Amino acid sequence: MKPIMKNSGFSARLFLFFLVFVFCFLSGLLVGLELFGESMTLPLNTYKWQQLVQSAFAFLLPPLLFASLCHEQPLRYLGLYEPIGWRQALLVVAAMLVAVPCINLLAWLNEQVPFPSFMSGLETRLRLLEDQAQTQTDFLLRAPTFGGLWLNLLVLTLMPALGEELFFRGALQRLFGEVMPKAWPVWLAAFVFSAVHMQFFGFVPRMLLGAFFGYLLLWSGSLWLPVLAHLVNNAIVVVFRYLQMHYPTIPDMDALGTADTWWASVLSAVAFAALVVCLRRSFAKKASI
Numbered sequence: 001m002k003p004i005m006k007n008s009g010f011s012a013r014l015f016l017f018f019l020v021f022v023f024c025f026l027s028g029l030l031v032g033l034e035l036f037g038e039s040m041t042l043p044l045n046t047y048k049w050q051q052l053v054q055s056a057f058a059f060l061l062p063p064l065l066f067a068s069l070c071h072e073q074p075l076r077y078l079g080l081y082e083p084i085g086w087r088q089a090l091l092v093v094a095a096m097l098v099a100v101p102c103i104n105l106l107a108w109l110n111e112q113v114p115f116p117s118f119m120s121g122l123e124t125r126l127r128l129l130e131d132q133a134q135t136q137t138d139f140l141l142r143a144p145t146f147g148g149l150w151l152n153l154l155v156l157t158l159m160p161a162l163g164e165e166l167f168f169r170g171a172l173q174r175l176f177g178e179v180m181p182k183a184w185p186v187w188l189a190a191f192v193f194s195a196v197h198m199q200f201f202g203f204v205p206r207m208l209l210g211a212f213f214g215y216l217l218l219w220s221g222s223l224w225l226p227v228l229a230h231l232v233n234n235a236i237v238v239v240f241r242y243l244q245m246h247y248p249t250i251p252d253m254d255a256l257g258t259a260d261t262w263w264a265s266v267l268s269a270v271a272f273a274a275l276v277v278c279l280r281r282s283f284a285k286k287a288s289i
Contacts, residue, residue: 005070010179013070017175020069021062021167028057044142048155051140055155059163063171078170079223088282092216092225095275096232101257102268106205108258113201126200133199141241149242156238161231165213168193170223173214186214209233212276219283 005016036042036050067074075081115123140156143149168189176185190210194203213226240253257265 003068003070003072006072008070010175013066013175016069017062017066017171020066021058024061024065025058028054028061031057044139045148045151048140048151052155052159055159055163059167060159063166066171077174078166079174079217079221080170082220082222082224084220084222084224084228085282088220088225088279089228091275091279091282092229093232095212095272095279096229097236098268098271098275100236100253100268101261101264102272103205103209104254104257105262105265106208107202107254110204111201130199130201133197141238143238143242143245149238152238152242153235157231157234160234161227164193165223165226165230168210169214169217169226173217182218186211186218190214216279219280 005013008016032039032050032054035053036046039047039050042050063078064074067077071077073081141152143152172192173185173189176188180188190207190213193210194207197206199206213229216225216229217223236253240250244250244252255261257268
């Protein structure tokens with residue numbers, strides 16, 4: 001059957017994407033409430049399952065429905081058919097691992113952004129939102145058992161990596177790419193990706209990560225590389241928090257690359273840049289074959 005929005009213009013399809021998102025998001029809230037009850041009264045693991053269901057409705061379903069309404073080959077449009085090579089996959093994993101100190105430094109610098117005195121009220125509200133988001137993240141990252149670690153890897157690593165990359169890179173970046181030069185969709189989708197998280201004091205590093213994920217899709221044509229990069233980035237946090245909970249003597253990973261270990265950020269940036277150059281060359285070599 002021919003997709004009903006196949007021949008629609010950019011504005012109509014962008015509006016459709018927004019409507020599909022709102023419908024799926026609200027449906028996810030209702031389903032989560034019906035299946036699990038009120039969030040504030042749920043046990044930790046039940047709350048995580050509720051978050052998994054709501055994330056699936058908010059980020060996984062909208063791009064799949066949107067692509068089905070607009071394209072005859074929705075999975076190909078989203079970048080899910082293009083395979084990736086093992087060499088590119090290893091380079092992406094290595095890049096995300098070595099980038100940790102540099103990301104930490106960028107996050108620390110972002111937190112130091114000064115506000116003029118007349119915006120002190122806005123700064124207070126933004127920091128309150130940041131503290132609330134961090135409190136919820138810390139709550140979700142709790143994993144008293146090994147089974148809890150696997151649940152966290154599912155809820156906080158696999159689902160966000162697949163769902164958010166489908167949403168922001170597979171659908172939104174592709175949609176912007178129909179009417180904009182190649183680099184603009186990457187950065188616009190990265191901006192929206194960071195803004196949606198509603199955390200101003202982590203905005204810059206999150207946007208730069210989103211841009212890196214976007215360029216991986218642009219260079220390879222495959223969504224699986226951004227998914228892999230996103231998955232590794234989240235898994236580092238989940239696994240490290242689990243280890244810290246059970247082995248308190250482990251140093252704070254978030255501090256690596258800041259203060260006395262600033263030199264680690266320099267090495268991190270150099271290593272990350274070298275790996276990105278290798279990645280870019282591998283894509284160019286593949287395209288010339």
